[in-house]
Amino acid sequence: MTTRPDDLSPQLSPDLPPGGYVHREPSLLRRAAPWLVLLALLAGLGYLVSQLWQIELRKGFSIYFVEGGWKKFLLFLLAASGVLALTSLIGQRFGQARTGKNISYLAVLGDQLTHLFLILVVLIAVYPLLYVLLAAFDPGNSLFAFPNFNDPNIFYRTGLLPQFERLTTENFAKLFEAVTIPGYQLGLAALGGAGLAALALMALASRLGNTSEGMARARSWVTRIVLAVGVLLLLVVTPAQFQGATNESKFLLSVRNTLFVSTVTGLLAILLSTTAGYAMARLRFPGRFQMLLFFIFIQMFPVFLALVAIYSLLSALGLINTFTGLILAYSGGAIAFNTWIYKGYVESLPESLEEAAMVDGATRWQTFRRVVLPLSGSMLVFIFLNQFIGTYAEFILASVLLTGVEQWTVGVMLRSFTSGQFSTKWGVFAAAATLGALPIVALFYSFQNYFVGGATAGGVKE
Numbered sequence: 001m002t003t004r005p006d007d008l009s010p011q012l013s014p015d016l017p018p019g020g021y022v023h024r025e026p027s028l029l030r031r032a033a034p035w036l037v038l039l040a041l042l043a044g045l046g047y048l049v050s051q052l053w054q055i056e057l058r059k060g061f062s063i064y065f066v067e068g069g070w071k072k073f074l075l076f077l078l079a080a081s082g083v084l085a086l087t088s089l090i091g092q093r094f095g096q097a098r099t100g101k102n103i104s105y106l107a108v109l110g111d112q113l114t115h116l117f118l119i120l121v122v123l124i125a126v127y128p129l130l131y132v133l134l135a136a137f138d139p140g141n142s143l144f145a146f147p148n149f150n151d152p153n154i155f156y157r158t159g160l161l162p163q164f165e166r167l168t169t170e171n172f173a174k175l176f177e178a179v180t181i182p183g184y185q186l187g188l189a190a191l192g193g194a195g196l197a198a199l200a201l202m203a204l205a206s207r208l209g210n211t212s213e214g215m216a217r218a219r220s221w222v223t224r225i226v227l228a229v230g231v232l233l234l235l236v237v238t239p240a241q242f243q244g245a246t247n248e249s250k251f252l253l254s255v256r257n258t259l260f261v262s263t264v265t266g267l268l269a270i271l272l273s274t275t276a277g278y279a280m281a282r283l284r285f286p287g288r289f290q291m292l293l294f295f296i297f298i299q300m301f302p303v304f305l306a307l308v309a310i311y312s313l314l315s316a317l318g319l320i321n322t323f324t325g326l327i328l329a330y331s332g333g334a335i336a337f338n339t340w341i342y343k344g345y346v347e348s349l350p351e352s353l354e355e356a357a358m359v360d361g362a363t364r365w366q367t368f369r370r371v372v373l374p375l376s377g378s379m380l381v382f383i384f385l386n387q388f389i390g391t392y393a394e395f396i397l398a399s400v401l402l403t404g405v406e407q408w409t410v411g412v413m414l415r416s417f418t419s420g421q422f423s424t425k426w427g428v429f430a431a432a433a434t435l436g437a438l439p440i441v442a443l444f445y446s447f448q449n450y451f452v453g454g455a456t457a458g459g460v461k462e
Contacts, residue, residue: 136430171431178244277342
């Protein structure tokens with residue numbers, strides 16, 4: 001007896017409709033569960049507000065106490081929400097009359113409340129940066145803007161803003177004391193500044209719609225000139241130019257040290273991670289899988305767990321208090337993560353490109369150098385910038401390995417301004433932090449597209 005394919009299909013119950021699916025309405029408890037959770041959250045929030053309403057805050061000696069201030073703030077939020085509810089209703093009616101479509105009032109109100117929440121979050125996030133920037137101009141060497149209780153302005157009376165009439169550039173001047181800058185270095189700095197200004201104007205022109213091929217070519221050449229000028233300045237600036245007796249007079253030297261270490265570390269990260277990542281992606285050799293697992297394993301441990309081993313190795317090699325030792329320590333820690341990133345990117349490239357090159361007689365190294373690397377421009381920039389920014393802000397290893405003030409990086413130098421028990425220089429610290437952050441801000445803003453593109457480049461395989 002021959003069984004037809006139709007006989008192999010599962011036998012459905014005669015009570016089931018075609019397709020075998022029966023729709024069942026959710027139970028009453030399941031429908032009520034979201035509302036019960038919402039009511040529980042509202043009840044908990046109401047209880048928290050009722051308890052806070054009864055708390056009496058102590059008045060600090062440097063804090064302007066506003067009686068019921070937080071209650072007034074909640075009332076302000078409630079009033080703002082009411083205004084947004086009214087404007088949402090007006091916007092909904094206007095939108096429906098203009099488009100003839102049905103617009104949900106709750107959707108419009110939700111967007112308005114979301115914008116209000118995001119504005120408050122941005123203000124809370126930006127205010128500390130503004131506060132540090134204002135402290136950089138405060139000659140009192142304090143991070144605390146003591147309130148002026150007699151001022152009618154609420155911002156000055158509460159100490160949220162300092163008194164602008166007392167702000168000076170004294171803290172910034174201390175960072176340039178006894179610094180000798182030869183004329184040729186000033187010329188290089190002026191050339192670099194002009195190049196940065198030109199790049200800013202080109203970026204503005206591109207945003208306005210001018211994206212011609214000539215503009216792109218000019219931007220590429222100006223970028224190369226700015227990078228070349230920066231490298232020359234790093235090489236020609238010497239510790240002999242900084243003769244001040246204080247640590248703050250050597251802050252610019254620490255910026256130069258940090259830029260030098262971060263640049264060399266970024267270049268070594270490219271050299272090590274690209275070769276290792278390509279080998280992991282394209283070659284098959286014993287221990288490959290185990291090595292990849294090891295790379296993942298060592299990423300679970302923070303860097304400071306290896307401080308004793310790193311210090312012992314560099315001490316035995318005579319590399320303590322040297323840039324060479326610090327660069328080697330940074331480069332060793334950069335291999336695992338960057339190798340994984342580049343391995344994923346190489347695996348996303350079509351392997352047929354390399355096979356065609358090898359059919360034409362290219363060796364594996366030539367294929368890597370002439371086919372893969374030219375296609376990896378954005379990923380190489382991402383690896384360099386990722387390593388550069390990571391080492392620029394690093395403090396733990398630098399503070400252990402560098403013992404001389406002329407070798408200090410920015411993080412160690414900033415720490416020295418606040419380490420004195422009776423000589424904390426918060427104003428100088430804020431000024432130095434502001435200047436020290438400028439290279440990172442400029443670098444990140446100039447190459448921000450590479451961070452997004454590089455972080456996701458290996459996410460999809462061809």
